Amino acid sequence: MSKPSQPSPSIPVSSADTRLERALDRNETVEETVKQSSAELFVINAVLKQEIPEHVQTGDVAQALQKTGELEGKIQASADDLAHVNELLEQEIGERADVERELAATKVALAKAKAR
16 A cells, blocks of 8 residues: 655654554554465465365354354455555545645745735
8 A cells, every 4th residue: 555645754744643653554464464364264264175175064164164254254354454444544644744835835925924
């Protein structure tokens, strides 16, 4: 995921932006962990289905295999949701940085106007 552009060094970054950036970094880490977990569960489920003979895949075993498949889908959906949230956070951080740059420029213009 791409990082939003950082404000110029002369414009201070608000603590809200810093918190949002930390939240985004954490979410990206969690997203990657969830994706890896989903992939590992997929492999485990595939191996179990392949290695457990069909005639044994009944009752509790069949139900367990089905549940792992369902769980894999839920985990993947959660990873997708996290990716979407991360995109929204990136947009919010970018928008806030833009607003802060505009505010700083307005403050400079106002100070110049008052100095005249």
